[in-house]
Each structure stands twice: as C-alpha cells, then as structure tokens.
Amino acid sequence: MSTGTEQLVESELDTQEAHAHHGPAKGISRWFLTTNHKDIGSMYLWFSLVMFMTGGCMALLIRAELFQPGLQFLEPAFFNQMTTMHGLIMVFGAVMPAFVGLANWMIPMMIGAPDMALPRLNNWSFWILPFAFSIMLMTLFMEGGGPNFGWTFYAPLSTTFAPPSVTYFIFAVHMMGISSIMGAINVIVTILNMRPPGMIMMKLPLFVWTWLITAFLLILVMPVLAGVVTMMLMDIHFGTSFFNAAGGGDPVLFQHIFWFFGHPEVYIMILPAFGIVSEIIPTFARKKLFGYSSMVYATSSIAFLSFIVWAHHMFTVGIPLMGELFFMFATMLIAVPTGVKVFNWVATMFRGSMTFETPMLFAIAFVVLFSIGGFSGLMLAIAPADFQYHDTYFVVAHFHYVLVPGSIFSIMAGVYYWLPKWTGNYYDEKMGRLHFWLSFVGINITFFPMHFVGLAGMPRRVPDYALQFADFNAVSSVGAFLFGFSQLLFIYNVVCCIRKRNQATDRVWEGAHGLEWSVPSPAPYHTFTKPPKVD
Amino acid sequence: MAPKSHKKLLTQLLLGTAAMFGFGFALVPLYDVFCDITGINGKVDLTPAKYSSTETSNREVKIQFIAVNNESMPWSFKPTQASLRVKLGKTYQTAYWAKNLTANYMVAQAVPSVAPSEAAQYLQKVDCFCFNRQPLNAGEQREMGLAFNVLAGMPEHIKTITLSYTLFDITATSAKDVASNN
Amino acid sequence: MNLILSAKNLSRICSYATVSVLFFTVPTVYADWQLNMREGVTEISRAIYDLHMVIFWICVAIAIIVFGVMLYSVIYHRKSRGAKAHNFHENLYVEIAWTVIPMVILIGMAVPATGTLIKMYDARESDLDIQVTGYQWKWRYQYLESGVDFFSSLTTPQEQIVGDAEKTENYLLEVDNPMVIPVGLKVRFLITANDVIHSWWVPDFAVKKDAIPGFINESWTIVEEPGIYRGQCAELCGKDHGFMPIVVEVKSKADFDIWVSEQLLAQAEKAKSAEKRWNLDELMVLGEEVYTKSCAACHQASGEGIPGVFPALKGSLIVQGDPAAHINLVLNGKPGTAMQAFIDQLSATELAAVITYERNAWGDSLGDIISPSQIAKMKQ
Incomplete structure (x- = not known):
C-alpha cells in the first residue's frame, strides 16, 4: 500500500470522524485522553524505559554493595528492599509494559486493524500503571521501609513479619494486575475479532501469535496473583489463617499458589520475545521463517506445560518422592518445544543471505544467550541437583540469562527494528552496533561469573558473602556498571532518531515482509481504517 | 465488513478472569485434599480419626515426640516420653507437658506435623490436645493427653515416625471467643 | 534512607574499583576462583556432583552443535559474501528428528536423576x-x-x-x-x-x-x-x-x-551458675557479651535500634522503668513483632546479665541488679 491509498481512505472517512482524522490532539491532554493505539503504545514504552532505568539503578546499588565482601553502602535491611524492588520493578514495570507497548503499536498494524478493539479500556490499562508504581516506590520512604521479602514474597515473612507498608504493596500489585488483565483482554479481542477478511489464524505473524498465547496466560494467572495477595491482605488485617500454621493454614500453600502464577508469569515474559525474534531473523536472513506451524505448536505447548511445573521452584520444601519426580519430568519436557524453537531459528539463518544490522545482532545474541539460560534451566530441572543449586547465585545467573539477554534484548531488538517505522527516521546504525556490543560484553561479564559463585555455594539475596566469592563478585559488579551505563547510548540513539531527519523508506528493511511495512514511514496516526486486502 | 461483536468475547474473557480469581481461592481446599491424599508436608488433620483400625500386626515402629515453641511462645513445653516403640494397629496413650511461665493468662494452639510426610496418613490420632485450644493461667501447668495408633498398612520402609507439635500463642485471636463463652 | 556511607569506606572502594578495573583482579588475599560445584563428602553429594557434570557436558555438546551450525551460517551465509537465500521453510523429517532426539536425550538424563533422587529419600533407621x-x-x-x-x-x-x-x-x-x-x-x-x-x-x-x-x-x-x-x-x-x-x-x-x-x-x-551470687561488674561483662550476640543485630550495639524498624533501648521507658516489665519482655518476647522469647534461648544467668546490662549501659545507669537466681525461678 502506498500513501495514495492512504489519502483515499482518509477522504472516505473524513465525514464520520473528521475531528479525529487530522492527527493527534494538541497539548498534554492528548496523552491523558488518547485512545490511539500508537500513542498508548509509545506511552507504555516510555514508561517501561523509565522503570528499566529505575530498576537498573537499584541493580547497580546492589552490585556496588556486592563489589567487595563486607558492608559498604547499604544496611542489610535496605539491601533486601533493593533486591525486592529491583525484581518487582523489572518484572512488572519494565518487561511486561514494554511487551504491552510493542503489542499496542504492532498488533493492529500487523493484522491490518485500524486500532485496538477496546480503545478506552486501553487508555485505562496504561494510566493505572504510573499510579501503581508510584505507590510501590512510595513504600520505600515509609516507616519500616518498603517490601523487603523478595519479589516472591513468601509468607510468613511477607505477612506476620512484614513492614507496615506491605498493605500498599498489595494494593499496587492489585492495580498492576488489573492493568495487565485489561491489556490482555484487549489483545485477545483485537486478534480474534479485528482481523480483515483473509487474515486467517495460521497467517498471523508470529509476534501476534505469541502475544495471543501470552494474553491467555495473563488472563489465567494474573487473577490467581490477585487472589494470593488478597489472602495475604486478609491474613494481615482480617485475622484469617490462609498461610499461618497457628490457625490451621500453611506457609507452603502460599508458595504453591504463588508459583502457580509465577511459572506461567515467567513465560509471559519470554513468549513475546520469541515472537519478536521470529520476526527479525527472517527479515535479515532474507528467508522465510523455518517451521512456522511448528513454532505455533511449540509456543502453545510451552504455555500448556507452564501450568504443570510450578513445584520445581519448591524442590526443597519437602515434597514427597512421587511429587518431585512428576515435577522433574514435566519440567524437563519443556526443553523439547523450546529446543524446536531454537532449531527453527538456526534453520532460518541457515542458507540465508544475512546482514547484521542492530536488530539482527540483538536477535542472534538472544538465540545464543537465551539458550545458555535454557541449558542452566534444564540443569535446575534435575531435582537431585537442584538441592545444590536452589536459592544460590546459580539460579540468579539462570533467570538473568533468560530475562536480560532474553526478554530485554528482544525488546531492544524490537525497538531498533520498528523504530524507523514509528519515527520515519533511521536510527544511527553505528551507535546501535556499539550499544549492542557494549551490552553483550557487559551482560556476560555480569552474569556468567554468577554461575561460578552459585556452584561454589553463595546463597542469593545476601548483602555480604564469604571471602572465597569475592573475585567473581567484583567481576560481576564491573560488568553490571558497563551494561548499565551503555544503556545511555540506547536512550540517546532513540531520542536522536525521533528528532533528526534521516528519512526511512516505507519498507525500511530490504527483507521485511508483513502488513506493518506496507504503510508509510512514519506510520500515520491512523492506519488501516479500511481493511487491507490479504492474499 | 460488519465488525464482529466484541461484547460476547469480552463477557467470556471477564468471566474467565473472575473464574480464575475464584480458582485461586479454590486452591486452598484443593490443597488440603491433595495433602490428605499425598501426605505432603506431614500435614495432619486437626479432627479425631473417623475410624480406628482393628487390624493389628506384630510389626513395631519407633515414634519420636518433639516439641517446638513458635516465636514468642514462652511456655515450657515438652513431651513426657521422648519416644515409644509401638505395634501397628494398637492404640497408645502418651502426653505432653506444658507450663505457662508468664504472669498472664494465655491460650495456645498446638499444630502437629509428621516426618516422614508419607507416614502422616497412617498415624491416626484418636484423641489429641491439638484438637482444642489450650488455655493456661499464669504459672499453671498441665499434662495434655494424646491417644493414637499407627495403621497396619504403613509401608515397610518406614521404621521411625517423628511427631512434632509446634505451640503457637493465640491469646490475641482467641480473646474474643473466650469473652463470648463466659 | 538507611544508607551507610562513610568517607573512609568510599575511598577504599574507589581504590579497589580502580585496581580491579585496571588489572581485572582484586587483591590476591581473596584469590580463589572456584568454578564448580563441590564434590562433597557423602555418597549423595558425589552422586549429585556426577549428575551435575554429566548434564553439564551433555548441554555443552548440544551447544557446540547448535551454535556451531549457527556460527557457520553467520560466517558463510552472509550477504556480503554473496550468499543467495535458499527457499526452504519446512521439512517434516528434520522437524520430527529434532523433536524425537531431544526426547531421547532427556530420558537418558532422567534415568540417573531418578536413581539419585530415590537414594536421597532413603528412610532407613538413623543412628x-x-x-x-x-x-x-x-x-x-x-x-x-x-x-x-x-x-x-x-x-x-x-x-x-x-x-x-x-x-x-x-x-x-x-x-x-x-x-x-x-x-x-x-x-x-x-x-x-x-x-x-x-x-x-x-x-x-x-x-x-x-x-x-x-x-x-x-x-x-x-x-x-x-x-x-x-x-x-x-x-x-x-x-x-x-x-x-x-x-x-x-x-x-x-x-x-x-x-x-x-x-x-x-x-x-x-544451670547451677544461677545459684551463685553475681555482682554488678560480673553481670555487666557477661551481659555485654550476650547482648552483642543476641540483641545487637536489631537493637544495635549502641542500643539505639533502627528507627521505625527496631526500637531503641537507650532511653526506653521499659528499660528505665519497672524491672518486672523489662524481664517479662526479654523472657517472653512480644507477639507479632520481631522480639523473640529468649527464655529458651539463654540460660538464667545470661538472661539476668543481659537485662542488667541493658539497664546500666549507655549512660542510663540505674545501678539495679537482676539476680540470676530470680530468673532461674521464673524459668521453672
């Protein structure tokens, strides 16, 4: 489609929605009142960037404290608040909103819909978030401090023994849960109801597919999280005993319910990443994605399996032998569909005609480093060995490998990939590559040594450690600062890309396919007001 | 193209969300059932055994008794016998001893737990002080009885069963009930 | 906020940072670059170590194959080398193969893992x-x-x-x-x-x-x-x-x-030492020792606590008030707070000493002595 047809579409609809069609409203109210999926998508992405930097600063405080044995910067009580907040902010504030932002921008454009199905709900689900996180961050300044019980908030540390601010924490979790659920509902309705004729399910781009499955996971597990924090609230304030042994409750029950939410949550943070990478690799390999349908089936089976493996987070709580065996086998099984995905990506690159622009660099690094996280995941699945790995830095290394060079790298790849379409300008490729290489090196220096200290016996969530862990911790800290500060390049590059003219073509990338590349660059405020023809 | 109705799908998704919220709470009783079946965690019923086995056997196992005080539970609390050798299927009596060392009236609740956890379902309590709250006046002491049997069907490899009672201070929460009883 | 940041620490950190950035090593006193899991000293720990190593090497082998193919493509199938994209995007046999082969490998891993796990759950009589x-x-x-x-x-x-x-x-x-x-x-x-x-x-x-x-x-x-x-x-x-x-x-x-x-x-x-007569100095010496070990983590060595989290003892009404209330709090704790009941944790003498210490340290010297025998009676 070219600008010609776009004008045609606009003139046709001018009579109905003349007001909306001259582009965005002026002034600040544009952002408060907008129902435009592109505006909301941008707000989600900016919000997530702010949270990423906030959570990142906390991570750097943690790494600064752990640079040397002994207590230097942080009191243990404050250190625990930092680890807790870092986890909560990165999971609920950085990674999830970034994916929702990308979904908002790209899903309507990829399936050829004019907007999200429920635009006002969309506005709501975004605007809840800043309030939720303000409340969450406010707790740090309250008497007794903020949440200090880890992002997994195990009872009774988070109930009977929690600081008074826990009530605000619960309230904030409720708010972001509602936001996620509304976002997920919107995605599902958009994908199921707003496809133009001819856009059958098995033609959907993989990013859309993975998001559809993610949205179902969100709807299935976010209410369970809401349930578990509600039970906490009742235990704390209304004298119930869900998790208190004295009244016939059970603290282990908390862990079961939490991980029933928590494990699918982990996949919520990685499935959209799979989708992004599955868009980028074919573009820069100039070759169709290998095994499209097996990708869809693999994603679905990962989502299904995520519901029956939760107790692998709890191998040491004293589960009977049969339970341990069941959860061990089920967890190992996840390696099969995950393997299929990795093999498909490699097969897509094989005999392609590759170029290595920044999105592709991030995508390739994703495949390699996510696989490393996958391997350590497989090791953790082995129940007897998990008795040695559990709650050590080996686990920290594992989940940071799947979340940072996994989710975060995929988000950055996606931003570089679609940025020219959003802004109409190419970003600075050289700076992009520099950002990639600094991040790649930084991330590995930070997280690879954590495998070693974990195996050597360093527990996680400690503000101080024995002397034999000192060397690798110092290395980790150096890497963390390298990674942290190189993100400033990313921000600079994005801002320049918005402000400096370096006109991008409509197709942007030579090998790009899909409806989103058929609209002009920058994408006009309203796209596909008339359904495109899909063949 | 007439847009498909969002309303129907939206309703279904909202119902799904509500159902999952309910499911979170349903996990609580489900977990108890699950524990009953598998003996996860050595969690034990707080009600008397509904049936006592008549089947006896000559097999003997050792039962150990442990007392644990939960945080800020200042009573002195210990089993009167550290361990017993018991024949499967026979009912035995033993007791724990508790003394309220404080200058205040207090109410306690004992919570039983069994190791190994798979033995939990074979240890039947005929009578137990853990079925009721245990009030003690300042300085008061008492022996609290326990009657139990071990079902004959218990797997061969279990030779020792450890029965622990953790004593929790529930004075604050039970104050209301006491007031209404008097 | 509860940041402790003394100038001395900061300068030391900075110098360490410089050293380690420049040489990428930290002072060699700490040098111990242990990379792997400990083998340990029990049959189980060795079985777990072996299992860990087997799975690690399987992962390494898979990684070499997969990343090898990828690296090969990255080097040889790049546009700048004139590579032309082939047009294949499906192959049923290949896809079945790379589903089945990992399954077989996983079963191979699951067998020894199950064996080790069963060993760990061994319930034979203990000594x-x-x-x-x-x-x-x-x-x-x-x-x-x-x-x-x-x-x-x-x-x-x-x-x-x-x-x-x-x-x-x-x-x-x-x-x-x-x-x-x-x-x-x-x-x-x-x-x-x-x-x-x-x-x-x-x-x-x-x-x-x-x-x-x-x-x-x-x-x-x-x-x-x-x-x-x-x-x-x-x-x-x-x-x-x-x-x-x-x-x-x-x-x-x-x-x-x-x-x-x-x-x-x-x-x-x-238990017997409680019967002895203790004077103030003796109690203060022992009391400080006990305080450092059992109380200072929360109430701090200075007795000032952490505002909003752990109450100060210095100048506290309980510490300066009726000894009976003070004794009661230390022995029986305070439900719903981090204040534990210390009656089981410390001997009568230690309890008497630490309470005496709290009442006389930090300048609010009341001069009163809590006698061990008095506490011993309360413990029975």
Whole structure:
C-alpha cells in the first residue's frame, strides 16, 4: 500500500470522524485522553524505559554493595528492599509494559486493524500503571521501609513479619494486575475479532501469535496473583489463617499458589520475545521463517506445560518422592518445544543471505544467550541437583540469562527494528552496533561469573558473602556498571532518531515482509481504517 | 465488513478472569485434599480419626515426640516420653507437658506435623490436645493427653515416625471467643 | 534512607574499583576462583556432583552443535559474501528428528536423576537424630537421644563486617557452637523453624531442606570424612539472612561421645551458675557479651535500634522503668513483632546479665541488679 491509498481512505472517512482524522490532539491532554493505539503504545514504552532505568539503578546499588565482601553502602535491611524492588520493578514495570507497548503499536498494524478493539479500556490499562508504581516506590520512604521479602514474597515473612507498608504493596500489585488483565483482554479481542477478511489464524505473524498465547496466560494467572495477595491482605488485617500454621493454614500453600502464577508469569515474559525474534531473523536472513506451524505448536505447548511445573521452584520444601519426580519430568519436557524453537531459528539463518544490522545482532545474541539460560534451566530441572543449586547465585545467573539477554534484548531488538517505522527516521546504525556490543560484553561479564559463585555455594539475596566469592563478585559488579551505563547510548540513539531527519523508506528493511511495512514511514496516526486486502 | 461483536468475547474473557480469581481461592481446599491424599508436608488433620483400625500386626515402629515453641511462645513445653516403640494397629496413650511461665493468662494452639510426610496418613490420632485450644493461667501447668495408633498398612520402609507439635500463642485471636463463652 | 556511607569506606572502594578495573583482579588475599560445584563428602553429594557434570557436558555438546551450525551460517551465509537465500521453510523429517532426539536425550538424563533422587529419600533407621530449628537469625540444635541443646550463631565481629578490621579466613562462616556429628553414622535432621521460613544447607553434604514454622521436614546424611564443614541459610528470612551460617564438625564416634558428655556437663554447670551470687561488674561483662550476640543485630550495639524498624533501648521507658516489665519482655518476647522469647534461648544467668546490662549501659545507669537466681525461678 502506498500513501495514495492512504489519502483515499482518509477522504472516505473524513465525514464520520473528521475531528479525529487530522492527527493527534494538541497539548498534554492528548496523552491523558488518547485512545490511539500508537500513542498508548509509545506511552507504555516510555514508561517501561523509565522503570528499566529505575530498576537498573537499584541493580547497580546492589552490585556496588556486592563489589567487595563486607558492608559498604547499604544496611542489610535496605539491601533486601533493593533486591525486592529491583525484581518487582523489572518484572512488572519494565518487561511486561514494554511487551504491552510493542503489542499496542504492532498488533493492529500487523493484522491490518485500524486500532485496538477496546480503545478506552486501553487508555485505562496504561494510566493505572504510573499510579501503581508510584505507590510501590512510595513504600520505600515509609516507616519500616518498603517490601523487603523478595519479589516472591513468601509468607510468613511477607505477612506476620512484614513492614507496615506491605498493605500498599498489595494494593499496587492489585492495580498492576488489573492493568495487565485489561491489556490482555484487549489483545485477545483485537486478534480474534479485528482481523480483515483473509487474515486467517495460521497467517498471523508470529509476534501476534505469541502475544495471543501470552494474553491467555495473563488472563489465567494474573487473577490467581490477585487472589494470593488478597489472602495475604486478609491474613494481615482480617485475622484469617490462609498461610499461618497457628490457625490451621500453611506457609507452603502460599508458595504453591504463588508459583502457580509465577511459572506461567515467567513465560509471559519470554513468549513475546520469541515472537519478536521470529520476526527479525527472517527479515535479515532474507528467508522465510523455518517451521512456522511448528513454532505455533511449540509456543502453545510451552504455555500448556507452564501450568504443570510450578513445584520445581519448591524442590526443597519437602515434597514427597512421587511429587518431585512428576515435577522433574514435566519440567524437563519443556526443553523439547523450546529446543524446536531454537532449531527453527538456526534453520532460518541457515542458507540465508544475512546482514547484521542492530536488530539482527540483538536477535542472534538472544538465540545464543537465551539458550545458555535454557541449558542452566534444564540443569535446575534435575531435582537431585537442584538441592545444590536452589536459592544460590546459580539460579540468579539462570533467570538473568533468560530475562536480560532474553526478554530485554528482544525488546531492544524490537525497538531498533520498528523504530524507523514509528519515527520515519533511521536510527544511527553505528551507535546501535556499539550499544549492542557494549551490552553483550557487559551482560556476560555480569552474569556468567554468577554461575561460578552459585556452584561454589553463595546463597542469593545476601548483602555480604564469604571471602572465597569475592573475585567473581567484583567481576560481576564491573560488568553490571558497563551494561548499565551503555544503556545511555540506547536512550540517546532513540531520542536522536525521533528528532533528526534521516528519512526511512516505507519498507525500511530490504527483507521485511508483513502488513506493518506496507504503510508509510512514519506510520500515520491512523492506519488501516479500511481493511487491507490479504492474499 | 460488519465488525464482529466484541461484547460476547469480552463477557467470556471477564468471566474467565473472575473464574480464575475464584480458582485461586479454590486452591486452598484443593490443597488440603491433595495433602490428605499425598501426605505432603506431614500435614495432619486437626479432627479425631473417623475410624480406628482393628487390624493389628506384630510389626513395631519407633515414634519420636518433639516439641517446638513458635516465636514468642514462652511456655515450657515438652513431651513426657521422648519416644515409644509401638505395634501397628494398637492404640497408645502418651502426653505432653506444658507450663505457662508468664504472669498472664494465655491460650495456645498446638499444630502437629509428621516426618516422614508419607507416614502422616497412617498415624491416626484418636484423641489429641491439638484438637482444642489450650488455655493456661499464669504459672499453671498441665499434662495434655494424646491417644493414637499407627495403621497396619504403613509401608515397610518406614521404621521411625517423628511427631512434632509446634505451640503457637493465640491469646490475641482467641480473646474474643473466650469473652463470648463466659 | 538507611544508607551507610562513610568517607573512609568510599575511598577504599574507589581504590579497589580502580585496581580491579585496571588489572581485572582484586587483591590476591581473596584469590580463589572456584568454578564448580563441590564434590562433597557423602555418597549423595558425589552422586549429585556426577549428575551435575554429566548434564553439564551433555548441554555443552548440544551447544557446540547448535551454535556451531549457527556460527557457520553467520560466517558463510552472509550477504556480503554473496550468499543467495535458499527457499526452504519446512521439512517434516528434520522437524520430527529434532523433536524425537531431544526426547531421547532427556530420558537418558532422567534415568540417573531418578536413581539419585530415590537414594536421597532413603528412610532407613538413623543412628542419631538432631532437631534443627531456624530462628531469626541463628540455628538451634537439639540432640533428641542425649538431650544436648544449644544455639549456634555467627561470631564474625561487627568490625570485620563494616571494614574496621581485617577479614579473617572464615569470614561470615564461623559460629560460636558448631553442630557436632559422628563420622560414618547416619544422622537424621528434623528441620523446623521458629518464626519465618529458613533453609538449612551444607553444600558438602548436599543437604538442603526448608525450615518451615509449624511443620517438620527431614533430611539425613552419612559423612565419610571427619572435618569442619560450612554452609549458610538458603532462604531469605529477613534482615540478617546473610549472617546465619551453619558449621558442622564431624568427629570420630569416640570423640563425639566425649563431646556429648562434655556438653551435658556444661549444660548442668550453666544451670547451677544461677545459684551463685553475681555482682554488678560480673553481670555487666557477661551481659555485654550476650547482648552483642543476641540483641545487637536489631537493637544495635549502641542500643539505639533502627528507627521505625527496631526500637531503641537507650532511653526506653521499659528499660528505665519497672524491672518486672523489662524481664517479662526479654523472657517472653512480644507477639507479632520481631522480639523473640529468649527464655529458651539463654540460660538464667545470661538472661539476668543481659537485662542488667541493658539497664546500666549507655549512660542510663540505674545501678539495679537482676539476680540470676530470680530468673532461674521464673524459668521453672
């Protein structure tokens, strides 16, 4: 489609929605009142960037404290608040909103819909978030401090023994849960109801597919999280005993319910990443994605399996032998569909005609480093060995490998990939590559040594450690600062890309396919007001 | 193209969300059932055994008794016998001893737990002080009885069963009930 | 906010940072680049180590193949080399193969893993049973057969932690009273907790079990070599989670028996010491020792507490008021707060000493003495 047809579409609809069609409203109210999926998508992405930097600063405080044995910067009580907040902010504030932002921008454009199905709900689900996180961050300044019980908030540390601010924490979790659920509902309705004729399910781009499955996971597990924090609230304030042994409750029950939410949550943070990478690799390999349908089936089976493996987070709580065996086998099984995905990506690159622009660099690094996280995941699945790995830095290394060079790298790849379409300008490729290489090196220096200290016996969530862990911790800290500060390049590059003219073509990338590349660059405020023809 | 109705799908998704919220709470009783079946965690019923086995056997196992005080539970609390050798299927009596060392009236609740956890379902309590709250006046002491049997069907490899009672201070929460009883 | 940041620390950190950035190493006193899991000293720990290594090498092999193919494509199938994209995007046989082969490999891993797990759940009769109870932030060991009963807490001095003194070899991994067990015998651990969830972990035994309040977990070990083994609490349990190590001393059976009788004797002596008459100075000396070990973590050595989290004792109404209320609080704790009941944790003499110390340290000297015999009566 070219600008010609776009004008045609606009003139046709001018009579109905003349007001909306001259582009965005002026002034600040544009952002408060907008129902435009592109505006909301941008707000989600900016919000997530702010949270990423906030959570990142906390991570750097943690790494600064752990640079040397002994207590230097942080009191243990404050250190625990930092680890807790870092986890909560990165999971609920950085990674999830970034994916929702990308979904908002790209899903309507990829399936050829004019907007999200429920635009006002969309506005709501975004605007809840800043309030939720303000409340969450406010707790740090309250008497007794903020949440200090880890992002997994195990009872009774988070109930009977929690600081008074826990009530605000619960309230904030409720708010972001509602936001996620509304976002997920919107995605599902958009994908199921707003496809133009001819856009059958098995033609959907993989990013859309993975998001559809993610949205179902969100709807299935976010209410369970809401349930578990509600039970906490009742235990704390209304004298119930869900998790208190004295009244016939059970603290282990908390862990079961939490991980029933928590494990699918982990996949919520990685499935959209799979989708992004599955868009980028074919573009820069100039070759169709290998095994499209097996990708869809693999994603679905990962989502299904995520519901029956939760107790692998709890191998040491004293589960009977049969339970341990069941959860061990089920967890190992996840390696099969995950393997299929990795093999498909490699097969897509094989005999392609590759170029290595920044999105592709991030995508390739994703495949390699996510696989490393996958391997350590497989090791953790082995129940007897998990008795040695559990709650050590080996686990920290594992989940940071799947979340940072996994989710975060995929988000950055996606931003570089679609940025020219959003802004109409190419970003600075050289700076992009520099950002990639600094991040790649930084991330590995930070997280690879954590495998070693974990195996050597360093527990996680400690503000101080024995002397034999000192060397690798110092290395980790150096890497963390390298990674942290190189993100400033990313921000600079994005801002320049918005402000400096370096006109991008409509197709942007030579090998790009899909409806989103058929609209002009920058994408006009309203796209596909008339359904495109899909063949 | 007439847009498909969002309303129907939206309703279904909202119902799904509500159902999952309910499911979170349903996990609580489900977990108890699950524990009953598998003996996860050595969690034990707080009600008397509904049936006592008549089947006896000559097999003997050792039962150990442990007392644990939960945080800020200042009573002195210990089993009167550290361990017993018991024949499967026979009912035995033993007791724990508790003394309220404080200058205040207090109410306690004992919570039983069994190791190994798979033995939990074979240890039947005929009578137990853990079925009721245990009030003690300042300085008061008492022996609290326990009657139990071990079902004959218990797997061969279990030779020792450890029965622990953790004593929790529930004075604050039970104050209301006491007031209404008097 | 509770940041401690002294200029001295900062300058030291900066100099370390410079050194390590420049040379990429930290002062060599600490040099110990241990990369791998410890093999340990039990059959189980070695089985786990072997399992870990097998799976690690399988992962390495898979990684070499997959990343090898990818690297090959990256090098040879690049546009700048004139590579033309081929047009294949499906192959049923290949896809079946790379679903089935991983399945087979996984089954190959699951077999030894299951074997090891079954071994770990072995429920044969034990020779010695020890009840392990996690407290915020110390461990209590009760030997069920002999009645030996003591608490085990960190001895690393605060000066080393905040950097005022050189850190010694077993920094953060040293305790006042280690657990002592005999070599070659089956020791069963019955693990529970007093307040929040802890986790008792000794890497060399490959024993890690969560300690859950109200519930009892079991684990066991047979250690093959005498020695001293160190571990840590592995589950976040609040402020001083990083400061509650585990030390286990493994002795020959004969030495273990001697140790038990010594312990019993010492326990009896301790109980008797309450009958003696103690003067203020004696109580203050012992009291400070007890305070540092049992109270300073929360109320701080200065008695000033942490505002909003742990109340100050210096100038507190309870400490300066009626001794009976003060004694009651220390002995029986305060429900719903971090203030534990210390009646079980300390001997009558220690309790009397620490209360006396609290009432006379920090300048609010009341001059009153709490006598050990008075406390001993309350403990019966």
